[in-house]
Amino acid sequence: MSNSPKTLFDKVWDSHVIRKIEDGPDVFFIDRHFIHEVTSPVAFLGLETRGIGVMFPERTFATADHNTPTINQHLPVEDALSANQLKQLATNSAKYGISHWGLGDPKNGIVHVVGPENGITLPGFTIVCGDSHTSTHGAFGAIAFGIGTSEVEMVLSSQCIMQPKPKKMRINVNGVLGKGVTPKDVALYIIAKLSTSGATGYFVEYAGDVFENMTMEGRMTVCNLSIEMGARGGMIAPDQTTFDYIEGRELAPKGADWDTQLAYWKTLKTDAGASFDEEITFNAADIEPMITYGTNPGMGMGISKHIPKATDVEGGVATYAKSLDYMGFSEDDAMIGKQVDYVFIGSCTNGRIEDFRAFASIVKGRKKADHVTAWVVPGSHIVEAQIKEEGILDILTEAGFVLRQPGCSACLAMNDDKIPAGKYAVSTSNRNFEGRQGPGSRTLLASPLVAAAAAVTGVVTDPRQFL
Amino acid sequence: MAYDSFSVLTSTAVPMPIENVDTDQIIPARFLKATERKGFGDNLFRDWRYDKNDQPKADFVLNNPTYSGKILVGGKNFGSGSSREHAAWAIYDYGFRCVVSSFFADIFRGNAINVGILPVQVSPEFLHQIFEAIEKDPKSELVVDLPAQTITISSTGASESFAINGYKKHNLLNGFDDIDYLQAMKSEIAAFAVNR
Ligand code: SF4
Secondary structure (H helix, E strand, O other): OOOOOOOHHHHHHHOOEEEEOOOOOEEEEOOEEEEOOOOOHHHHHHHHHHOOOOOOHHHEEEEOOOOOOOOOOOOOOOOHHHHHHHHHHHHHHHHHOOEEEOOOOOOOEOHHHHHHHOOOOOOOOEEEEOOHHHHHHHHHOOEEEEOOHHHHHHHHHHOEEEEOOOEEEEEEEEOOOOOOOOHHHHHHHHHHHHOOOOOOOEEEEEEOHHHHOOOHHHHHHHHHHHHHHOOOEEEOOOOHHHHHHHOOOOOOOOHHHHHHHHHHHOOOOOOOOOOOOEEEEEEHHHOOOEEEOOOOOOOEEEOOOEOOOHHHOOOOHHHHHHHHHHHOOOOOOEOOOOEOOEEEEOHHHHOOHHHHHHHHHHHOOOOOOOOOEEEEOOOEHHHHHHHHHOOHHHHHHHOOOOEOOOOOHHHOOOOOOOOOOOOEEEEOOOOOOOOOOOOOOEEEEEOHHHHHHHHHHOEOOOHHHHO | OOOOOOOEEEEEEEEEOOOOOEHHHHOOHHHOOOOOOOOHHHHOOHHHHEOOOOOEOOOOHHHOOOOOOOEEEEOOOEOEOOOOOHHHHHHHHHOOOEEEEOOEOHHHHHHHHHHOOEEEEOOHHHHHHHHHHHHHOOOOEEEEEOOOOEEEEOOOOOEEEOOOOHHHHHHHHHOOOHHHHHHOOHHHHHHHHOOO
16 A cells, blocks of 8 residues: 555545645635625625626525524514625525525524534535634534635635645544533633634644544534634544434435445544644543633633733733723633623524533523523524424523524624623623624623523533532 | 735835734624625724724724824734634725734635735744834835835835745736636536536
8 A cells, every 4th residue: 555644634635626736725626615694795796797607506505694683583684784685695596596595494594503404514525604613514524614705706606715735733632521511611621722823724633532422513513613723624533423413414415325425434534644733632631611701712711710810821911911901800810700791602603402402401490690681592493493392492481591593693793682892791602802792792702501500690600510 | 806916015004013813803793794895994993993982092003193004014813713804805995905913814814815915924023123113113114025025124124035825926916816717727627526
């Protein structure tokens, strides 16, 4: 055998390169393309201006999610600009023959939730979308990453983008996770260790016991957050857990096609002896439930700890001070006991059925704290239906929570779900940047368990006491 | 979209010595509702630039008449976060043609080049020298020479070279873009797609 050992990433990347440009990027073929209402209109406009069409409309899927309301979705969207973007998505999809799951469609939901749950996301695929959390789909052993609008136009018109091949990093987490430690905590822990630029220029493969033993939904949460450490994306080798998840989904391969694909998917793993540009290993036992205290996802810490001093963190002291000042926190503060005004559970990071099961496990038999406003937002209609079928809705209702309709919601607050200025929100989403959840909003990123504990106590609380 | 070609840019620069400037700051999500690529410059750094009542904040650099120019100089990890190309559009629409930093987030770097902004990555030491030079004299100019791949501080003469791949350089010099390139190889793409 002359073939040198390859990584999972190499196998998928190399099989999609149509042409290598000398001293330039690779011309890279895209199997699946997702679009939504916010980053696609200008791309379609570009096609019109150039007088070119969509090359493979059957490889693109459209869903409305970023600016959609999460109540009264049967009524016309009030905000005129949002309504216009939604209309354009529908018109452009119809014009070019692209599947479109608009507001109210049973398949509608957040793009990174509906792709996997409908069997569109498959191992070995290359997947892009004009949203940086496209990295979610890497959980299936796909190469998936976010792109800009110019690239959306490229994919529509040629099914390709121009990309230099990233470097490779492997992150291993071995051992067994402690009580109350979820995939979200694993990801926030890694980001806190690496910083938000620690994996820039790399594509990450996650390996080790922790990921092997993780459910598909947990793997999606981890891969989703790859972008927050600066990586273009993250992936996990497909295994029986992956195949079981995919089998039987609406658009997944069936019959003989399934058998052929499955045989190929089983080859998608890093060969022994394949090399990475960087390899890092963590110990599962060191991870506790996490929470962020600052204005980027790298500013996270174990929930029982104190906010680090500027002198103990890497980076500019002035930038650090600006961040804590925005949050209204001080160095060395404990996070436990801090006041919480809002709780948001949802988003493409933690808006799947397991997340609501986890949330319900703590709120069951308890009551929402009076002063807390809670937004409980399923990632899709399919998730919403599961919440109802499994009796989770009854648990939520009894505890004083209201279930909203699917969408990105307060993750980026393009609709009405905005955290008011100065208020504190414990959020299961992925970004705590200044104003991310509304101008002046202060975000504490955490897992569904931490969110649930905060929702019932009204302050930052270690969820382990409820488990 | 086609954009102006880029060759040698000599300009004063606007200093923003803040690290991890994310694209949510460059253009907040509530301004992403346009369906055309117009007018984003007005909302560049909206929440750092204006207060709640839409009054300019005097202490923010874009509101300080001392600093102006076509070059924006940012701290480490510029452009992190969301993939929104609107961030690059806003920077371009405001009038910047070049962003200098000691480190760029991946997606932002790609988006910038795709809209005709040159991202120039310099060493942390050189970045520091640029900030110092501007602090000393806000009128001190930077010369960004794309053909030679160098950036020079006029007042001190200090110079450093920067990297850019040959393909992207060619595009920027000529105002070409990737879509032109891909359109020309459609039959090759169609042949490849048959087996995928
Ligand atoms: S939930 Fe947030 S991160 Fe996910 S697709 Fe929507 S806006 Fe993007």
